[in-house]
Amino acid sequence: MPARTDVRRRLTLTLTGFGALTVIVMLLAPLVGSTSISLSRVFDRSIPFSDNVDAQVFFVARLPRVIAAALVGAGFALSGVVFQGLLRNPLASPDTLGVAAGATLGAMLALTAHADFTIFGIGVVPLTSFAGTIGALAIVMAIAFARRRGTSSTVLLLAGIAIGALLAAAGRFIQYFADVTDTFKTVQWLMGSLDVGSYAPIVASLVPFGIACAGFVTLPRVLDLISLGDAAAEARGVDVVRMERIALVSASLSTGAAVSLGGPVYFVGIIVPHIVRLIVGADHRLVLPASALFGASFLIVCDLIARTIVAPVEMPVGIITAIIGGPFFLWLLFRGR
Amino acid sequence: MLEARNVAFGYTRGSRILDDVSVSIAPGSVVGLIGPNGSGKTTLLRLLNGTLTPLAGRVSLDGAALSTMRRLEVAKRIAVVPQETQVTFDFTVLEIVLMGRYAHLGAFAIEGPDDVAIARKAMASTGTAPLESRQFATLSGGEKQRVVIASAIAQSSGILLLDEPTTALDIGYQFEIASLLSSLNRERKTTMVVSTHDLNLAAMLCSELVLLKAGRVLAVGPTKDVLTTGNIRRLYDVDADVVFHPRAGHLTVVPVARAD
Amino acid sequence: MAAVSRQIGLRAKGLGLILGLALSLQPSALFAQARRIISIIPSTTEMLFAMGAGDRVIAIGTYDKYPPEAQKLPRVGALVDPNVEQILQMRPDLVVVYGTQTELERRLERANIPYYSYSHQGLPDIFSTMRSLGMRVGMAAQGEALAARLERQLAAIRARVANRPRPKTLLVMGREPGALRNIYASGGVGFLHDMLEAAGGTDALADIQRQSVDVSNEMVLARAPDVIIELRYTDEAINRADLDVWNRVSAVPAVKNHRVIVLTGDQFVVPGPRVADAVAKMAAAIHPEVGW
Numbered sequence: 001m002p003a004r005t006d007v008r009r010r011l012t013l014t015l016t017g018f019g020a021l022t023v024i025v026m027l028l029a030p031l032v033g034s035t036s037i038s039l040s041r042v043f044d045r046s047i048p049f050s051d052n053v054d055a056q057v058f059f060v061a062r063l064p065r066v067i068a069a070a071l072v073g074a075g076f077a078l079s080g081v082v083f084q085g086l087l088r089n090p091l092a093s094p095d096t097l098g099v100a101a102g103a104t105l106g107a108m109l110a111l112t113a114h115a116d117f118t119i120f121g122i123g124v125v126p127l128t129s130f131a132g133t134i135g136a137l138a139i140v141m142a143i144a145f146a147r148r149r150g151t152s153s154t155v156l157l158l159a160g161i162a163i164g165a166l167l168a169a170a171g172r173f174i175q176y177f178a179d180v181t182d183t184f185k186t187v188q189w190l191m192g193s194l195d196v197g198s199y200a201p202i203v204a205s206l207v208p209f210g211i212a213c214a215g216f217v218t219l220p221r222v223l224d225l226i227s228l229g230d231a232a233a234e235a236r237g238v239d240v241v242r243m244e245r246i247a248l249v250s251a252s253l254s255t256g257a258a259v260s261l262g263g264p265v266y267f268v269g270i271i272v273p274h275i276v277r278l279i280v281g282a283d284h285r286l287v288l289p290a291s292a293l294f295g296a297s298f299l300i301v302c303d304l305i306a307r308t309i310v311a312p313v314e315m316p317v318g319i320i321t322a323i324i325g326g327p328f329f330l331w332l333l334f335r336g337r
Numbered sequence: 338m339l340e341a342r343n344v345a346f347g348y349t350r351g352s353r354i355l356d357d358v359s360v361s362i363a364p365g366s367v368v369g370l371i372g373p374n375g376s377g378k379t380t381l382l383r384l385l386n387g388t389l390t391p392l393a394g395r396v397s398l399d400g401a402a403l404s405t406m407r408r409l410e411v412a413k414r415i416a417v418v419p420q421e422t423q424v425t426f427d428f429t430v431l432e433i434v435l436m437g438r439y440a441h442l443g444a445f446a447i448e449g450p451d452d453v454a455i456a457r458k459a460m461a462s463t464g465t466a467p468l469e470s471r472q473f474a475t476l477s478g479g480e481k482q483r484v485v486i487a488s489a490i491a492q493s494s495g496i497l498l499l500d501e502p503t504t505a506l507d508i509g510y511q512f513e514i515a516s517l518l519s520s521l522n523r524e525r526k527t528t529m530v531v532s533t534h535d536l537n538l539a540a541m542l543c544s545e546l547v548l549l550k551a552g553r554v555l556a557v558g559p560t561k562d563v564l565t566t567g568n569i570r571r572l573y574d575v576d577a578d579v580v581f582h583p584r585a586g587h588l589t590v591v592p593v594a595r596a597d
Numbered sequence: 598m599a600a601v602s603r604q605i606g607l608r609a610k611g612l613g614l615i616l617g618l619a620l621s622l623q624p625s626a627l628f629a630q631a632r633r634i635i636s637i638i639p640s641t642t643e644m645l646f647a648m649g650a651g652d653r654v655i656a657i658g659t660y661d662k663y664p665p666e667a668q669k670l671p672r673v674g675a676l677v678d679p680n681v682e683q684i685l686q687m688r689p690d691l692v693v694v695y696g697t698q699t700e701l702e703r704r705l706e707r708a709n710i711p712y713y714s715y716s717h718q719g720l721p722d723i724f725s726t727m728r729s730l731g732m733r734v735g736m737a738a739q740g741e742a743l744a745a746r747l748e749r750q751l752a753a754i755r756a757r758v759a760n761r762p763r764p765k766t767l768l769v770m771g772r773e774p775g776a777l778r779n780i781y782a783s784g785g786v787g788f789l790h791d792m793l794e795a796a797g798g799t800d801a802l803a804d805i806q807r808q809s810v811d812v813s814n815e816m817v818l819a820r821a822p823d824v825i826i827e828l829r830y831t832d833e834a835i836n837r838a839d840l841d842v843w844n845r846v847s848a849v850p851a852v853k854n855h856r857v858i859v860l861t862g863d864q865f866v867v868p869g870p871r872v873a874d875a876v877a878k879m880a881a882a883i884h885p886e887v888g889w
Contacts, residue, residue, distance in 0.1 A: 181771055
């Protein structure tokens with residue numbers, strides 16, 4: 001890394017480096033899998049798509065999976081960075097503020113009620129889990145921002161934890177009425193799955209992701225300043241109340257979209273920001289975009305391992321993120337800076 | 338000229354932290370805010386930099402009401418040094434100082450060589466230039482405060498509001514910061530408002546004092562006129578001797594007994 | 598094929614007799630007729646009613662949905678939440694419990710109430726349980742008759758599909774509704790797998806040797822099953838749109854040839870007297886050409 005005076009140069013280097021990594025990973029990942037396919041058959045136009053097994057493995061099974069992994073990884077990493085800055089707590093994760101508990105509750109409701117409709121090709125569970133996120137966000141915002149002067153991070157944290165606890169309790173209450181099969185399905189959902197198998201949910205998730213990103217681009221410098229304290233940030237010219245609201249909404253939308261697409265794989269949101277900070281430093285103008293790119297690559301690689309390492313069966317991706325992420329983080333920490 | 342005229346403030350209806358407070362901060366002066374805990378010193382500072390809006394009265398900078406000015410405009414002219422700075426993430430000293438340039442750059446511009454030069458000059462003024470690449474979190478208390486002061490100078494060389502800048506420091510660092518503030522005022526003509534518990538620091542640094550008790554101004558004026566045994570008794574219920582110390586070159590306050 | 602199934606039947610009978618003898622050697626009640634039976638397990642409840650001991654059952658479990666005559670009985674919990682107080686209060690002379698409910702078993706022992714410990718792995722265990730349970734409640738002959746009748750029915754089904762080619766079948770036990778996600782299917786062991794084999798199909802995931810396997814889209818395409826059977830356990834109406842999700846993997850033979858079949862009913866999750874009916878339904882789905 002060049003001397004830490006030159007943010008512009010470091011930003012270019014960071015974006016190029018992590019960007020290249022992400023592009024390479026996204027290009028290679030659909031080529032790897034537990035089934036051997038022939039690329040020439042995949043792109044052979046003479047075979048009708050509905051009969052082309054290799055093409056369906058590539059375009060139905062693997063490609064949506066890689067794209068979903070990229071979006072989910074980036075989404076959780078971004079919301080992780082923002083929540084950590086917003087709450088001034090490096091241990092914060094996408095599910096600290098209870099919006100994620102709303103997602104789980106929404107999914108549980110759909111599974112226990114045996115709802116099985118689809119809207120525009122999106123299944124009921126992603127829809128209800130996203131609705132749950134929005135509901136929880138609305139409640140947390142109503143509580144935390146009730147005072148005209150906005151919020152301290154403590155109030156926000158407490159409101160979030162309280163709502164999270166309440167929603168988790170509601171979830172357990174619902175499980176009480178569920179039968180064994182529903183509970184099993186809920187447990188499966190909780191382990192996360194990037195095997196979306198179609199493009200409709202991916203396209204649908206781009207709407208909340210897009211809105212979230214519109215918010216995220218305003219945040220990097222502000223997160224730097226807010227991390228020194230609300231009053232200090234205010235004194236430097238930051239509209240703290242407004243920016244904290246933008247941060248909360250963006251991070252929640254990103255979390256909600258990511259959970260709908262891939263299930264609750266929150267560990268990515270804790271560990272990717274830390275790994276990125278060890279590489280690029282603390283400046284959020286570098287950390288935010290780098291985390292999005294690294295989060296995407298990281299989850300794609302984890303999912304790739306999850307679906308090949310014990311072939312012919314697959315492991316839940318959440319286990320791989322923990323097994324890889326933990327030791328990698330320790331190694332980075334101990335090699336010194 | 339930074340001025341507060343008849344300002345009042347309270348967080349909840351019915352209770353007022355400050356009532357009918359007026360202070361005038363002349364350019365180039367060092368004004369001390371003295372008062373017991375809960376007298377409203379921090380609130381007054383936050384009113385003076387526009388972070389809080391008064392319920393009554395008006396705070397103005399060179400005639401223009403702060404409430405009519407844009408946040409970033411105010412920040413370019415008034416900077417704050419808080420009592421303590423806790424950093425959550427591993428910023429370097431230079432990164433902390435450069436944050437002071439936010440008011441001039443906004444959310445999207447990236448600091449250029451000019452901004453870095455200004456930051457370095459500010460660090461030189463505070464004797465923190467050698468610490469540039471150090472992690473802020475690893476510095477001593479005195480070093481941290483000097484860096485924060487440098488950050489404030491990088492933000493605005495006009496007016497500095499300092500909220501109990503030496504309260505968290507030991508006597509060595511207290512002296513260090515006090516000397517630094519003195520020389521900044523002398524060399525850069527930086528206007529300062531210093532809220533403090535330390536009466537001796539106030540006596541050393543401030544040409545003028547504002548005494549606050551229970552949200553109201555008890556006394557205001559030149560230090561030698563206002564820092565009296567009587568006023569100290571009224572403020573703190575403490576019997577103290579106020580004596581000019583020839584070697585130190587300023588008034589000193591020695592508490593002797595409780596006066597109740 | 599028929600010879601093999603007869604052998605399995607004989608072995609099960611032998612196992613049943615031995616089990617029955619072993620279990621019946623409990624301090625109280627040696628072959629005495631149990632008159633106040635509590636069963637918290639759906640399959641044993643059905644077995645007891647099917648062998649004619651229904652009038653002696655005084656309480657059933659939360660999830661026991663069959664037979665209709667049992668529905669009016671009080672419910673005392675199930676695997677995770679047995680209502681021990683209520684069970685003790687009713688003063689049964691036999692409680693049928695899951696083998697894993699060690700805490701419940703301890704409390705019954707302390708109260709000096711005999712219990713029958715139930716566990717099952719595969720299809721043969723159903724018959725051995727019928728026999729040993731029958732013996733335990735003092736209705737050995739009826740238990741034997743029930744088991745024998747079912748074994749004959751199964752043998753008949755096996756015979757009918759014996760000479761047919763066995764299609765590769767993906768037996769889906771559940772998935773996320775409205776999507777091809779979180780699919781879990783039979784993986785070569787367990788009683789659902791045994792039923793599939795009896796019905797004349799080959800488990801598409803037989804080599805994995807697990808009761809339940811998480812199946813991804815890629816796996817379905819790679820395994821290329823000829824038949825896909827989806828099991829649903831409640832009597833809700835099937836949503837056609839929900840089944841259309843399989844069209845995403847149209848290269849799978851089962852999808853291309855319109856051989857994705859949904860079977861509903863809880864007999865697929867209750868390894869009891871209705872197992873023959875369940876196997877018959879599976880066989881009809883896998884071998885419609887035989888004529889049922």
